[in-house]
Amino acid sequence: MMAFTALPDALFAAPEMWEIWSGEASVRAMLDFEAALAHAEAGAQVIPAEAAEAIAAACHSEQLDVAAVFREATVAGTPAIPLVRLLGERVAASAQAYIHWGATSQDAIDTALVLQMRAGLALLADGLCDLAAACAELAERYRATPMVGRTLLQQAAPITFGLKAARWLALATRQLQHLGQLRARIAVVQLGGAAGTLAALGPAGLEVTERLAGELGLAVPELPWHTERDRVAEVAAGLGVVAGAMAKIAEDIVLLAQTEIAEVSESASAGKGTSSAMPHKRNPIDAVMARAAARLAIGVVPVLLGAMAQEHERAAGAWQAEWAALPSLFCYTSAAVDRVRAAVGGLQVHPDRMEENLTRSGGLVFSEALALALAPHLGRDEAQRLVRAIADRAAVSETDFQQAALADERVRAVLPEDAAARVFEPAGYLGSTDAYIDRALAAFRALDTKRGSHERHRRRRANRRH
Amino acid sequence: MMAFTALPDALFAAPEMWEIWSGEASVRAMLDFEAALAHAEAGAQVIPAEAAEAIAAACHSEQLDVAAVFREATVAGTPAIPLVRLLGERVAASAQAYIHWGATSQDAIDTALVLQMRAGLALLADGLCDLAAACAELAERYRATPMVGRTLLQQAAPITFGLKAARWLALATRQLQHLGQLRARIAVVQLGGAAGTLAALGPAGLEVTERLAGELGLAVPELPWHTERDRVAEVAAGLGVVAGAMAKIAEDIVLLAQTEIAEVSESASAGKGTSSAMPHKRNPIDAVMARAAARLAIGVVPVLLGAMAQEHERAAGAWQAEWAALPSLFCYTSAAVDRVRAAVGGLQVHPDRMEENLTRSGGLVFSEALALALAPHLGRDEAQRLVRAIADRAAVSETDFQQAALADERVRAVLPEDAAARVFEPAGYLGSTDAYIDRALAAFRALDTKRGSHERHRRRRANRRH
Amino acid sequence: MMAFTALPDALFAAPEMWEIWSGEASVRAMLDFEAALAHAEAGAQVIPAEAAEAIAAACHSEQLDVAAVFREATVAGTPAIPLVRLLGERVAASAQAYIHWGATSQDAIDTALVLQMRAGLALLADGLCDLAAACAELAERYRATPMVGRTLLQQAAPITFGLKAARWLALATRQLQHLGQLRARIAVVQLGGAAGTLAALGPAGLEVTERLAGELGLAVPELPWHTERDRVAEVAAGLGVVAGAMAKIAEDIVLLAQTEIAEVSESASAGKGTSSAMPHKRNPIDAVMARAAARLAIGVVPVLLGAMAQEHERAAGAWQAEWAALPSLFCYTSAAVDRVRAAVGGLQVHPDRMEENLTRSGGLVFSEALALALAPHLGRDEAQRLVRAIADRAAVSETDFQQAALADERVRAVLPEDAAARVFEPAGYLGSTDAYIDRALAAFRALDTKRGSHERHRRRRANRRH
């Protein structure tokens, strides 16, 4: 329901998402409901066919006065009441009585919401799919590019940049999968009438509901859900997880782009990420804005979970809060996805810096490798104690850990020289990295293929409907 | 990781859930990981079989000093380090080197977490299933018991109490379904070693992972997920939705139990819901405490979503926050489910008060029925205008709306007397109520049947393992 | 920074608050900063006086292209960079070099933010003051109007409606007080330059800061606060408390307006709170929308608290999140205050219904009074047991508690008939009600008087500046 101005919103919403949740689009979706309802009721012989035609025609003609709808909504407490009133002004008297027949405001608003959520989820899935594809490319290209793995922001042990990208890929792929299931689960019509019994439709209630759902490409729920908002809450929760996933990737990028680490940078373009005071700066703006948007998105989730406590057959506040919360959540999440997609898609990777950082600890990142090589000979604890002693000695004497280790008598006593040297080669200490990358790629490709056919199917159906 | 005392926690956790997340249980789950890892590594010929036997035996013997584990954890920054140390003290020197071989602290902690989440989800599902069964019984028994439907806390139009219970039932059934899917999705092992490459296991990484997963009845993920926490976040989000669902049902009960409405009351038992100052009071304590617990649960969700932004290969704070957040979330949610189950299971329903409240508006709740009966004759707008005029007139003259309507000349002009009278009978204005109740019951029964066989299977497997 | 469209926003923002946070107003506030900075630097002889005049003139002339500022901001990562660039286009080459001299983007954005927060807090205080005045009027008028007090939504014991209004009054008064202190505390200038040292201003840093603060009517902080955001967070927290306070009052109104209780209703106006399906309904729309807005506001608070963890000398995401979070928070809170003000200001109170509800329990709400009257004779426990026994007996036999009590032999044995009868008179059981109302009124009047003079002072200063 809520929308942002055409201006500053661009900082916190993908433009297409903004469009889906604009006041105009909200009114259009409610009109889609009213037109489909009229058709469904005519099909079930609840209202005259001519009335349905007249109503549908009015719904599909040029836009209503959106400003008036929302202005009156502040007094009426719902946009559906002024919408039905304005629609009535455009329909011949004979058909007027049949507008919105048997429905309640919430039926129109909720079904519109479902249509908008469905579109919003599809848009997010498109973005995530592009992001996953970009991650997949990085995973392949940098599959064997060594870099240091960091735990608690301390250098730990070698990985490859391809493995990091594969982890991002798996994360994005799982979100893509999840959004697909979510979209299927929530795409249900709302039609219950004043108190959720569809009393005004007499015995025709279910038939009208089924026809209405068919018209809009939605499923029929077990029963109306005016105050059982788990579907809305699940969408909110799902978007929160997507936003959190974007924050993880953005966090990695911001950290890797630090001047002192400099292993990646965002693509440079005119004016991007510059500073008003410091002409030399190249800020990772996409990742920065993704982190901001993700925080904002996650903040909305508990509002929608808390809003599940809805009174009786229609809520007095909690439902209305959804009108602002859901659009905000979709917009913020879309900004996070878009910005991460841009950051990853244009990522400049610096293998030389990765190598440099990997060696700057003087071999300390191979201390686990050394401890493991020593453990069969010395016992795990003794091996770790020895390695820590060598590390401490190196630190105090400001010498290289690798040299200190290779020179240590107890090490030499149990490890032959070449075996000891191999301990310090990253390529020899990558374990299952290759297999992991393959598995992440395979999971994405399986989904992408399946999604491809689904998407074609979805677009065909969408085309048929318009 | 965190746990509550044996005392006040009972206000905000189901006892069985408290048990799952106690310090003792956390240590036991980590020991289960260490034992299974040793077995898996022996199976893959990474460590000697005798060492594995010795380690597993130490893991399954009497409990470690739990207090010491957590006391040292405040300094070490993780409970896995003292746990491995203490375990080492119980194992012969020859086996000691092979404890926790190739693993990192987070592997033990995360896999333990998954085992605890799996148990917690199963417990919540059991509770939801009982709740749904109680709702189903109410839906059947009060299928035709009329009551007033209320929108924005105003009397709106008739429904039946069975329909309200059927909506609760559908809500609980969907949660049950959702938790089942969630449990399947998140039950994966964590094993990545220091930087997530399993380097220390050389080429045997995947085989060990598969064997470990098999030992624990878990699935193998695409790759380690030390800092990709979407599975944890999905659990958090799913529990938040469950908590919100409980809050909806509890809200309805609290509102229906109001002195002035009095359509339901919670079962009375000695001392339950009394007041220190007002001896006559019977407070709906279960619903009240459910609402409290649901608020608390929902508050934890954004903490876990926000904690997804984890740095590099191991997080510096966000992961650690999960240790307190997840147990709290499971405990609060369990309290909400338990309390709602108790409230619904023992609910006393007062059909006489429902009838009384239905009639006290003097027939105003049938104003939609009247407007719809008039609309074909007068047009929708005109019909509504007339109904509102009659209502206003009745309000001003403090007479009964029903009488005023039946006496109104314009009404009499278009509606025969018996048709007008039928407008004011609740049973004649329930629309699809019956069908909705049937649909909700059918959905639950289908799931319950399926779940029944799954549950038997699950218990068989659980028995086999112990 | 963010703003809503002119349309749907009206549901979730007071129009004046929307204006304060619009894109236009944000740009204007940044220009105010740039003009004041130029003046301050000229005063401190850091830049030429003519340059300052030229810059200030350009800042005060017609509006910049707001759309361009925010469009470029999505690439630049901050609106200050395009703003300075566009401003430069309007200034003679000789002055151009001195625009934004020594400042960093965040100096302009943060100081603008402070100016907007100051205006926003003043607007909220105005609204709260009106609300408090309306509460004060209700407290006086209904000082002695008895109604039932309700605990856990159960009838408990008598109060007066004036006491309830006095509690609302005290709540609003404390918020007013709190916002005043907050505004004083946060109205500080931001000026630190690139890394927070004001290095570019050499030794003139503090003098320029003091002059800049003087120009804008702000205070000088101990030192720049680019990444120490406690002042912003305190504003967020304070607004969250205000929103929660509004939710409390709105909750009371919605509950009292229930059909079955009907002790208050919102003022009726054309189209207000009607229903598309149910012509008889009068929904408490202002309270409903206030509850929605309060939920939304509270959801933003943890975003701003969480955003305090800002990196080094300028944050990479957390700061940027404020740009959307703060305007949303101010808008939502303003909607909550405005709606509650409207609801309370126009509240229709129904003393007859209050009396009716007070008596409908058959005297049960006087059970504490009876227990207390009996306690000196029977002991506290015995008295409560007796009262509960009478209540149970009355419930079983469906008779009146009052009659049952007056007829009870043990009661008659210790209480003379007239003393027993007085137990059931509300006016005799109001304790300190009158004194409480007086105290709440006095606290508000003291603040209102003080505020009155402050406000006059504030407006005088504001006038002087323009």
Added chain:
Amino acid sequence: MMAFTALPDALFAAPEMWEIWSGEASVRAMLDFEAALAHAEAGAQVIPAEAAEAIAAACHSEQLDVAAVFREATVAGTPAIPLVRLLGERVAASAQAYIHWGATSQDAIDTALVLQMRAGLALLADGLCDLAAACAELAERYRATPMVGRTLLQQAAPITFGLKAARWLALATRQLQHLGQLRARIAVVQLGGAAGTLAALGPAGLEVTERLAGELGLAVPELPWHTERDRVAEVAAGLGVVAGAMAKIAEDIVLLAQTEIAEVSESASAGKGTSSAMPHKRNPIDAVMARAAARLAIGVVPVLLGAMAQEHERAAGAWQAEWAALPSLFCYTSAAVDRVRAAVGGLQVHPDRMEENLTRSGGLVFSEALALALAPHLGRDEAQRLVRAIADRAAVSETDFQQAALADERVRAVLPEDAAARVFEPAGYLGSTDAYIDRALAAFRALDTKRGSHERHRRRRANRRH
């Protein structure tokens, strides 16, 4: 009300804070209320003096059965009812009737809560004061130690480590100030009786309240505040700000301790921050755990803000949620403060690494300095363009920016050689750093002095009472 076990809680609570909120301490605080109430009522001649003595004696004797109190609370819905019952068992029959006279459960629970909050706030203030003192020491000692300032995690321009510590100091000082004001504002008694009128005390209500407040060292509020929870919410909000402040400092420490930056490290002690897999690691455990605790604390704040919407005269769920939320919030916040205090108190600062990092950009961090030196000659835009061109050229040719700048013809044309060289000296580009440090120190010392005398006063009063 809620408390943690003695074991894992230590990860997320300062032990002294855990003690303040333990079940035992909660019961003790409620008994303090009951004893003080009895004294107050005897003083106001509402109950016999001997009864008061007997009650007070029972309250101050050995502890009640805390387990029983909370076990019964799950059924009664409040711990005050079993507490009063158990207390009654210890008092002679003649005094029994006067226990809890005229009060309601919430009076005891809320006043106990206020006493616990007051103690909790004092403990946090002590911690913050120690932290501020540690920051002050760093600010002085490293006042002139140059390091690079970083914006968006990119090297920006020079600062000193003393300035960073001074910003932390100012942040902690403001929190200290704020907590002091908060403690004064919320330390009010709760006494309203069943429906908040103190009806049971007849005309003696205010006198008893004043005496009760005097006994407990609390102030008297305008009127009872059973469902106006702004004071509780303000405490929650204030603690959220403190937690956010701790997160900021911890974030800086974690980032500065990164292997690649290594400008600070936490104090080393046996076993602290080691790794099970990587023997060389020294993790900044205190800062890491502080970040975890701060996230957890902030998550609780909206629960308490949302819980302000309390129904009528006693809430049905929102109030009860406070019983778990407030103790959690105090515990989490105390852990954050304690961990940051430990981290800062033992911080090892590495000026050599600061210098090394400052120079590693080849002088790029002086690009603003250069641009500003050039601006008067070339104009601001032209100067920035030139600096950026030099930077780009240096990047491409992989040479030093400083050398490239000093060699640039246009630079040489306007800047004499020595002036150009001075541009690259950090000590010459620190602006108001010294003055800022002085101001932050002065603010802390002023508060510390004032606090010192307050504290002495507080301890004297506390001693007098026991």
